[in-house]
Amino acid sequence: MEKLETIKDYKNRIDNALENQFLRSAMDKFAVAYRESRKNAFAGIDTDALIAEVAEIKRNAIKNNDKLFEEFKSVAQKNGVHIHLAATAKEANEIIAKIAKDTASQKIIKSKSMTAEEIHLNKWLENEGLEVTETDLGEWIVQLRHEGPSHMVMPAIHLSRFQVAELFSGVTGKEQDAEIERLVKVARKELREKFVKADMGITGANFVIADTGTIGLVSNEGNARLVTTLPKVHVVLAGIDKLVPTIKDALTIAKVLPRNATGQKLTSYVTWITGPSEYLGDNNQNLDSSAKYPSNFTKSDSKNAAISLNSESGSNKREMHIVLLDNGRLKIASDPDFAQILQCVRCGACANVCPVYRMVGGHTLGYIYIGAIGLITTYFFHGAENAKNLVQNCTNCGACKAVCAAGIDLPRLIKEVHTKIQDEHGHPLKSLMLGRVLKDRKMFHALLRIASVAQKPFITTQNTSDKDSSLKRVCAEESFYLRHLPLIFFKEHNFRTLPAITKVPFRDRWKSEKWQSENFGSSKINTKQDKKLNSKQIRIGIFSGCVQDFVYPEQLEAGIKVINKINLDNPDIDIKLEFPMGQSCCGLPALMMGEKDAAADVAVQNVNAFNEYELDYIVTLCASCASHLKHAVPKLVKSNKADEFAQKVIPFSQFINRMLIQQPDIIDKKIDKKIELKFNNKANINKKVTWHSPCHLCRGLGIKDDPKQLIKATGNTFIPAKEEETCCGFGGSFSANFPAISREILTRKLDDVENTGADLLVTECPGCVMQLRGGALNQNRKFKVVHLAELLADI
Amino acid sequence: MNPTNIISEFKEKASLVSAVIHEADTIEDAFSIALSLCKKNFIIASPQLDNSALPLLEKLCIENGITLLKDNLRKYTNGIDMGITFADFGIAETGTIVVNSDSEDKRLSTMISEIHVALLYKSNIKATAFDMADELSALTSRASSYTAFITGPSRTADIERVLAIGVHGPLALHVIIIAA
Ligand code: SF4
Numbered sequence: 001m002e003k004l005e006t007i008k009d010y011k012n013r014i015d016n017a018l019e020n021q022f023l024r025s026a027m028d029k030f031a032v033a034y035r036e037s038r039k040n041a042f043a044g045i046d047t048d049a050l051i052a053e054v055a056e057i058k059r060n061a062i063k064n065n066d067k068l069f070e071e072f073k074s075v076a077q078k079n080g081v082h083i084h085l086a087a088t089a090k091e092a093n094e095i096i097a098k099i100a101k102d103t104a105s106q107k108i109i110k111s112k113s114m115t116a117e118e119i120h121l122n123k124w125l126e127n128e129g130l131e132v133t134e135t136d137l138g139e140w141i142v143q144l145r146h147e148g149p150s151h152m153v154m155p156a157i158h159l160s161r162f163q164v165a166e167l168f169s170g171v172t173g174k175e176q177d178a179e180i181e182r183l184v185k186v187a188r189k190e191l192r193e194k195f196v197k198a199d200m201g202i203t204g205a206n207f208v209i210a211d212t213g214t215i216g217l218v219s220n221e222g223n224a225r226l227v228t229t230l231p232k233v234h235v236v237l238a239g240i241d242k243l244v245p246t247i248k249d250a251l252t253i254a255k256v257l258p259r260n261a262t263g264q265k266l267t268s269y270v271t272w273i274t275g276p277s278e279y280l281g282d283n284n285q286n287l288d289s290s291a292k293y294p295s296n297f298t299k300s301d302s303k304n305a306a307i308s309l310n311s312e313s314g315s316n317k318r319e320m321h322i323v324l325l326d327n328g329r330l331k332i333a334s335d336p337d338f339a340q341i342l343q344c345v346r347c348g349a350c351a352n353v354c355p356v357y358r359m360v361g362g363h364t365l366g367y368i369y370i371g372a373i374g375l376i377t378t379y380f381f382h383g384a385e386n387a388k389n390l391v392q393n394c395t396n397c398g399a400c401k402a403v404c405a406a407g408i409d410l411p412r413l414i415k416e417v418h419t420k421i422q423d424e425h426g427h428p429l430k431s432l433m434l435g436r437v438l439k440d441r442k443m444f445h446a447l448l449r450i451a452s453v454a455q456k457p458f459i460t461t462q463n464t465s466d467k468d469s470s471l472k473r474v475c476a477e478e479s480f481y482l483r484h485l486p487l488i489f490f491k492e493h494n495f496r497t498l499p500a501i502t503k504v505p506f507r508d509r510w511k512s513e514k515w516q517s518e519n520f521g522s523s524k525i526n527t528k529q530d531k532k533l534n535s536k537q538i539r540i541g542i543f544s545g546c547v548q549d550f551v552y553p554e555q556l557e558a559g560i561k562v563i564n565k566i567n568l569d570n571p572d573i574d575i576k577l578e579f580p581m582g583q584s585c586c587g588l589p590a591l592m593m594g595e596k597d598a599a600a601d602v603a604v605q606n607v608n609a610f611n612e613y614e615l616d617y618i619v620t621l622c623a624s625c626a627s628h629l630k631h632a633v634p635k636l637v638k639s640n641k642a643d644e645f646a647q648k649v650i651p652f653s654q655f656i657n658r659m660l661i662q663q664p665d666i667i668d669k670k671i672d673k674k675i676e677l678k679f680n681n682k683a684n685i686n687k688k689v690t691w692h693s694p695c696h697l698c699r700g701l702g703i704k705d706d707p708k709q710l711i712k713a714t715g716n717t718f719i720p721a722k723e724e725e726t727c728c729g730f731g732g733s734f735s736a737n738f739p740a741i742s743r744e745i746l747t748r749k750l751d752d753v754e755n756t757g758a759d760l761l762v763t764e765c766p767g768c769v770m771q772l773r774g775g776a777l778n779q780n781r782k783f784k785v786v787h788l789a790e791l792l793a794d795i
Numbered sequence: 796m797n798p799t800n801i802i803s804e805f806k807e808k809a810s811l812v813s814a815v816i817h818e819a820d821t822i823e824d825a826f827s828i829a830l831s832l833c834k835k836n837f838i839i840a841s842p843q844l845d846n847s848a849l850p851l852l853e854k855l856c857i858e859n860g861i862t863l864l865k866d867n868l869r870k871y872t873n874g875i876d877m878g879i880t881f882a883d884f885g886i887a888e889t890g891t892i893v894v895n896s897d898s899e900d901k902r903l904s905t906m907i908s909e910i911h912v913a914l915l916y917k918s919n920i921k922a923t924a925f926d927m928a929d930e931l932s933a934l935t936s937r938a939s940s941y942t943a944f945i946t947g948p949s950r951t952a953d954i955e956r957v958l959a960i961g962v963h964g965p966l967a968l969h970v971i972i973i974a975a
């Protein structure tokens with residue numbers, strides 16, 4: 001048995017991947033190029049609608065899987081196909097090995113199949129003494145190197161032309177130039193011989209079409225066509241999840257698959273095969289001499305015995321077998337939550353956009369299946385042992401979900417698998433402690449207060465020469481130690497300068513009369529002096545989240561200052577602010593560490609805390625909290641109260657923008673007068689400002705324009721960054737768990753920001769601020785990092 | 796989309812994927828175009844031509860000193876210079892041709908030839924694949940049916956994501972659109 005990899009081994013592999021300069025630059029180029037080509041490929045198409053259609057087709061196909069299977073089986077059998085249903089990987093391997101034996105097949109050629117990778121088919125057949133040759137160029141390359149594919153569509157993306165040239169020199173016994181066109185021709189020639197001599201061809205299937213008994217194969221190189229035409233025996237191996245009702249359904253999927261995979265409108269070939277096709281080779285096969293044959297062609301010895309049923313009966317059809325693989329799929333199909341992973345069409349896009357994949361490549365971010373879907377399916381197909389390290393390697397950025405061809409909720413399911421594995425195999429101490437502490441808000445907050453004192457000797461205040469009041473405040477007091485949760489349990493994250501825990505958390509400031517009068521002038525919170533009699537009241541609850549409460553209270557102060565100013569400037573409205581003291585951490589850190597119980601527990605606490613007040617909106621200045629409260633809390637709590645709570649949650653930028661710029665009938669309260677925020681202090685005007693869109697804001701909540709509209713409204717010059725929506729690498733506990741990857745993602749991000757020439761980087765999540773500001777300080781970058789509220793409050 | 800737009804979109808999209816488009820008035824013209832792409836001593840394969848088309852091509856081949864194969868292509872798996880086949884449909888949206896090739900010889904002529912020349916009647920060009928879904932469903936519901944969507948020549952980007960044309964299939968694809 002293979003030795004199981006420890007988390008330490010895994011991290012070593014990550015370090016090696018990060019040091020591989022070719023891989024790094026190849027992945028980087030690919031990430032940027034892919035985004036563009038995908039966009040072009042989908043131009044003029046309603047992508048969301050198409051993806052929804054694909055998801056629906058697959059969802060129903062999975063629901064009706066048994067019916068589709070029966071339908072397919074009866075049509076295909078009538079057409080002369082041998083149908084096999086394999087319950088496990090082992091069974092599938094045995095079936096295929098037996099077909100080879102029964103047909104006296106010795107030489108096998110394959111076109112690329114992830115399902116064959118899933119069951120380790122090559123190894124099995126080779127152990128049976130059979131010769132197996134992959135014919136997809138990339139797949140052949142990795143086969144020759146005795147490694148697995150590093151991408152589901154581009155298996156050899158991790159290799160350079162020089163590595164391929166060296167490999168091919170070895171194979172051909174002749175020095176080969178590192179020229180790609182030439183290398184492709186070498187493969188063409190070498191593999192053509194293999195095609196001609198092969199006894200059996202194995203393919204996967206992108207579609208298994210029930211009503212006509214057809215399989216569909218999507219490919220670019222044309223190898224799948226030769227694999228299904230030259231050898232006498234054709235074996236198809238496909239997961240039962242590949243069944244769809246009709247060819248129309250397959251065409252719909254084919255519309256999204258290549259566009260999403262490689263940015264192609266369609267691959268060079270899509271081949272539809274219904275039953276055994278015509279085979280004109282005889283049993284001693286096709287090896288008569290011919291002018292165009294290379295001289296070294298010989299008759300294959302095994303051929304003499306290779307007389308199959310069809311040829312005996314004088315048929316001119318090949319022998320065709322279709323092996324449909326369960327390997328746990330039926331069980332997944334019956335799970336209400338995980339059934340959706342069977343919707344996957346294996347386009348590989350979830351890897352293409354993944355910031356972690358971009359840093360480390362597919363051998364590190366996958367076992368067999370790669371990228372986000374791999375983090376999930378590894379657990380189901382290859383066991384918890386192979387999944388347990390892998391599943392943690394995700395920043396929860398949601399980029400995968402945003403492009404998934406089948407509309408799968410990948411980031412959430414990754415966390416679900418994480419929880420499952422910990423529930424089955426034990427929770428690490430760190431994560432258990434976090435869970436326990438979070439469940440008990442008072443203990444949690446007491447710990448933070450102690451930490452704020454305990455950290456004192458370690459704080460190194462950063463000097464800032466910037467005389468701007470706004471910037472001085474936000475950049476002061478960054479320390480080398482951070483003792484706030486959940487990072488309190490981690491040590492290895494000093495690749496960025498981290499802030500200290502505040503002496504006076506926001507919740508204490510809120511309660512203090514002195515703070516109130518300092519921040520709200522003569523008027524106390526919620527006692528507006530000059531309101532009109534018929535002014536519309538807007539009741540807002542502030543959700544702080546733990547980072548702003550205990551680390552960056554100044555961000556909340558800034559936000560409240562902005563809201564208060566709007567209140568004072570506009571007599572037609574009367575904003576009433578509440579800060580429910582019973583609120584706690586949003587629970588996302590617990591979920592990130594696979595502590596779903598704890599996350600559910602704090603979700604209930606938060607719902608109850610806010611339920612005590614009558615509120616129109618729950619405003620939060622933390623994008624991660626907002627997205628978690630809105631989407632995860634209703635799933636964790638499952639009550640009407642929780643649904644109402646979630647509905648009221650709104651991120652700061654959207655709330656302010658709606659009031660100021662979009663001027664809507666805010667919360668059904670028709671307000672006739674234009675609401676204004678009078679920017680009077682012009683201190684920050686004429687700065688060049690760029691924007692980092694927090695993952696949980698742009699993808700988690702679909703908010704892309706509100707913050708940018710606000711930045712523009714301040715009168716500063718807005719310069720968009722090329723990768724404004726790419727993750728900063730924080731991901732809460734991710735950055736402490738995988739500091740090396742987090743650091744590299746961060747550096748890319750800072751480069752991208754620096755390229756804009758901006759003086760100020762604005763964002764809307766305290767986690768992003770922590771990561772980006774810490775990184776900018778640590779790397780002496782030229783720009784400052786502020787929260788959107790701080791920008792608005794200062795103007 | 797009106798018919799003229801469909802044709803021009805087909806031409807545009809097919810060209811984008813490196814297919815070369817020609818236009819001909821008749822089958823005879825189309826064969827002449829195909830022959831004009833040949834070099835001396837070329838071996839051409841064109842299985843499954845019907846009795847009206849075959850004599851036309853045979854005549855041209857004899858005139859030009861070119862070998863014409865009609866079957867037994869399995870003997871030539873190491874390569875044929877040119878394969879000429881009819882395509883059943885064209886798909887404008889993606890510049891695709893649809894070739895039903897249940898016959899092994901026809902299939903091989905589209906796979907092992909260095910240059911694949913496909914003849915396509917203008918009237919068979921549809922806007923999208925969905926506009927021929929019923930015909931396709933009928934084609935593929937027959938036992939032993941083998942039907943291919945072909946979009947440009949065979950290609951790969953498996954080494955450093957650099958596009959290279961001509962891996963295991965044809966190095967070039969010519970589509971001759973026939974008016975009548
Ligand atoms: S959420 Fe982000 S980091 Fe996690 S798998 Fe998806 S793309 Fe990768």
Ligand code: SF4
Pocket residue numbers: 343344345346347348349350351371372373400403404405406407408410
């Ligand atoms: S999970 Fe979605 S994006 Fe990833 S391979 Fe499957 S279909 Fe493509």
